[in-house]
Amino acid sequence: MARLVIVSNRVASPKERAAKAGGLAVALREALGRQGGLWFGWSGETEVNPPTEPKIFRSGRVTYALQTLDPEEQHAHYAGYANGTLWPLCHYRLGALSYRRTDWEGYRRVNDTFARSLMPLLKPDDVVWVHDYHFIPLASALRELGFKGLIGYFHHIPWPTPDVFLTLPSHAALVEDLSQYDLVGLQTENDVRALLTYISSEARGWIAPGGVVGLKERRFRVAAYPIGIDTEAFVKDAKAAVTGEEMERLHSSLAGRTLAVGVDRLDYSKGLPNKFNAFGELLKSRPEHRSKVTMMQVAPVSRGEVAEYRALRRELEELAGAINGEYAEFDWVPLRYLNRPLARPTLAAIYRSSRIGLVTPLRDGMNLVAKEYVAAQNPKNPGVLVLSRFAGAANELSGALMVNPYDIEGMADMLDLALAMPLEERQERWRANMAVVEANTIHKWCDTFLDDLAHTVDRLGELPEHSRAAARQ
Known part of the structure; x- marks a missing residue:
């Protein structure tokens, strides 16, 4: 059985009680505990010139790897681009949106840092599940480092309509980053329509039945997975x-x-x-x-x-x-x-x-x-x-x-x-x-996404020749 690797901004401590940890943390911890795996994320700590390797410890069948960040990099990534730009954008609050190129660059650098720290811990047949808007570019960074295994992404917040998404200066780069995942999960069918409409109308991608997407020689799938509770x-x-x-x-x-x-x-x-x-x-x-x-x-x-x-x-x-x-x-x-x-x-x-x-x-x-x-x-x-x-x-x-x-x-x-x-x-x-x-419990949500991710390659198939030609234009 392939090992599951979960990436999230914050990692629930193995000592944190279920009543305090929250439903998502409990479900992810349970998924890892059933088959063993790795949970990778930010340690919650910052220091100047942080260590390049994450802190690693085990609890039961789960390995935890926590990365410390430089304070300026963490601020640009989290407060700057993730929550100063993407959060208001995805919640349709354009008046609150603040875009700075330095924040965008810091956001990508932190994703590169996470990828470099995670890559030595990965096995070729690992299944990587990335969570939320903090890490949209992570798959791109892992692919550049040579990881060829399955990578899934789940977006926990709304996905904006194309007209709203186009207000983001870095919109095209973010969707290219998404294309490096094998399965992109969104909360609702409305979110799926919004993303697929952007891909077909703006990014000149090809949409096939079942949410299969062709974009610049990449094939991936977009689908709705409404999250539940315990x-x-x-x-x-x-x-x-x-x-x-x-x-x-x-x-x-x-x-x-x-x-x-x-x-x-x-x-x-x-x-x-x-x-x-x-x-x-x-x-x-x-x-x-x-x-x-x-x-x-x-x-x-x-x-x-x-x-x-x-x-x-x-x-x-x-x-x-x-x-x-x-x-x-x-x-x-x-x-x-x-x-x-x-x-x-x-x-x-x-x-x-x-x-x-x-x-x-x-x-x-x-x-x-x-x-x-x-x-x-x-x-x-x-x-x-x-x-x-x-x-x-x-x-x-x-x-x-x-x-x-x-x-x-x-x-x-x-x-x-x-x-x-x-x-x-x-x-x-x-x-x-x-x-x-x-x-529709959180356990069903977790199992359904991971099952679909495991079978994504079978469902992608070969795109029609005209779709590949369109992607090359």
Whole structure:
């Protein structure tokens, strides 16, 4: 059996508990543990003139290799190009996009550094699985060093439409980098269409059935692999939370009031001001809900060193203060706003206790909070998922109440509808969503991608002669 090699920006420590590590880390660790393998990534450390070789240690059947980076290189790669350029581009926030050629060059140098560090650790028949936008050029760098084995890539965030993608000065180079992978996985069919449309219309590539692509003598495949959660584990946590201390504390603090909950990183893509304004509009236009419903927003700080994120935090604090100042009673605070992460069992308890799950990003690759909320519900008395149509999860969770996060009054209408929804309809909508969450778990996602990657060469076949001729033109 071929060895699996996973590459990601950060590597989950083998000592990190599943409840803290997150679903993706757990699934990747499980995939490696089943067959043995290597997990390669950034150590989280920087130093001037860092060692060229990664730190290597083993835990069970998994070898961990962690690369330290030069601080200036790491800043150009991570804060500069990856999160200052690609993140806003892929989330359609062109006003927040900052492109500097030095950042682009630093991004590629770090990918070259990773490739040089990884290459001596690779065996010819290894299967390499690269994760996310930090490492789009990694396959190109590995190919230049002579690696000929299978390399797959999964893009966890949205892929922009061609018109948006063309605003990126380095768009052509990035797609050429993608062509060095054997399988490119995206979250949704919309993302697949966006990338294939760019390849056929701008890059003069050839698209064959099944997402097979011919581009400058390279053949690779593009397909959708909607990511899931560890459903069984989350259901278990939610059931255990029924008798837990967190549930008792929460119920006591609510004093019988209805709870609406949102859980998001503090990021401009999550539509948090829109969500706050919609809740404020609900209280303004429908006073019957005052003192009867509480909204809780959990928003751990993300990239706090970036000015735009600091400005977002100030904006949310002002909005929360304004809503609470306008509508609070001496025994009721309408909006509870927390800037710290909560453990998974605590989140499961909060989800299970809430009537409404508010997931309203302006753009999101998938959004696993939506699936976690569904998994945590009590089947006899489930809550209602209110979901942005711009989240990847909207393509799967048909039982949700879909909203446009730019329509504040429309979101307030949906909140009102969710609060008034009868039990039978809530159960029917939950069952439709839960069937998807149970069928498409993170373990199935992982196994499906790796199986397709293993059989990619068989599926690529020979492209027609006219496609090869078009690629040479």
